[in-house]
Amino acid sequence: MTTEKEQTTAGDWRIYRGDSRPHERVRRLPPPPPWRRFAAEDSSGGRRLGDLQRATSYRPDESLIDKVNAAILLRRPLLVTGKPGSGKSTLAYNVAYELGLGSVLYWSITSNTTLESGLYDYDAIGRLHETSLRGAGGRADTAEPPDIGRYIRLGPLGTALLPGDLPRVLLIDELDKSNIDLPNDLLNVFEEGRFTIKELQRLPEEQSRIHVMTADGGPRVPVDHGEIRCANFPIVLITSNGEREFPPAFLRRCVRLVIEEPTRERLAAIVEAHLGADARAASDQLIEDFLARRAEGALATDQLLNAVYLATSGSRPPDSSLADILDTVLRQIESPGAG
Known part of the structure; x- marks a missing residue:
């Protein structure tokens, strides 16, 4: 395994590179989304x-x-x-x-x-x-x-x-x-x-x-x-x-x-509660895209959160591949009439 100390640059978000050359980039994983933290517990009942x-x-x-x-x-x-x-x-x-x-x-x-x-x-x-x-x-x-x-x-x-x-x-x-x-x-x-x-x-x-x-x-x-x-x-x-x-x-x-599907206003509030006011301010277009896709087939709210996190976090994909990745994250769970 190489001990090369690579510097992560803007847009250099990939941990896995697919070139079959061993490296240590996994040691520099950024923090996970707040809802995907597992190891730590709080002091009031052992909650993850x-x-x-x-x-x-x-x-x-x-x-x-x-x-x-x-x-x-x-x-x-x-x-x-x-x-x-x-x-x-x-x-x-x-x-x-x-x-x-x-x-x-x-x-x-x-x-x-x-x-x-x-x-x-x-x-x-x-x-x-x-x-x-x-x-x-x-x-x-x-x-x-x-x-x-x-x-x-x-x-x-x-x-x-x-x-x-x-x-x-x-x-x-x-x-x-x-x-x-x-x-x-x-x-x-x-x-x-x-x-x-x-x-x-x-x-x-x-x-x-x-x-x-x-x-x-x-x-x-x-x-x-x-x-x-x-x-x-x-x-x-x-x-x-x-x-x-x-x-x-x-x-x-x-x-x-x-439980009814959340409205545009509730979706924005959910994004802010999970990711903060800055993420909410930057997610208007993603919320509109989410609502349009949801009208065509079932989508879960956590898919929107995943998309906003990828689009607004410090380790976001470059613009050249972001649209394709978000399209994958926001793919419908099922189509209308499926049951």
Whole structure:
């Protein structure tokens, strides 16, 4: 690898050059966009800087604010529907940050997700393996059984239902990707605010209190008689891309919110919140281009942010290639009528 000390000049923005000659330019990467910072954490709940940026730069409208408050006051889940990239999940981070409720408990939904996976996981094989190791050498009758609490980890939903002085914020992301049964399976948990861990209920009375692990990596928490019952119902935000209909019984237990595409004024405010007033002042034409493209096919707001960052940052591409790069960044997610 060469040790040549190259100087970055105006327009010399490339890290990768494609000439198969090793170099050290990657060591001079400029800082990432604010929403793409991962390593550092703040001092108020372990948020990544990227999550903190998302939380503080979110700009909801009045109707959205009212629906969030209705869900909080009614202790009902908020079902948030909107196109990809419309800020559905970011709303959860904004609520948690403003209300000082710590990190968001995130539950990503797939077609294989079950209710139990959101409540807790029991590593029976790991516990059996430790039992076997303890019993090696003929000590099976005298060895203490392994602590079952080290093999039970609450899922995001289970952690959100732990009793506490304040509610937690739970983000159930893309519920429309779930199997057909999951929305109905959630109903009883939402209504009762409690669930049981059957493996703990089978233990003898002298083991009625077991300390288990949580989804957010915090200290182990006590569970009595295998039952968890919330003291304050969590603030639950459920996102959907609108790809399926949910059962009426599920819908009537939710406060429903549809996030509309942001207007020109809101887009400008979002750009300023993420990148500052100078970037907003320089982004008028990009916003117009974004709106024109969005009228022809779906675009996400973060695509506009990516374009503005590339066009206004100190490491911007040269004018000769900028237009082509921005065209790539602002390519539609889907065309009209696609679904």
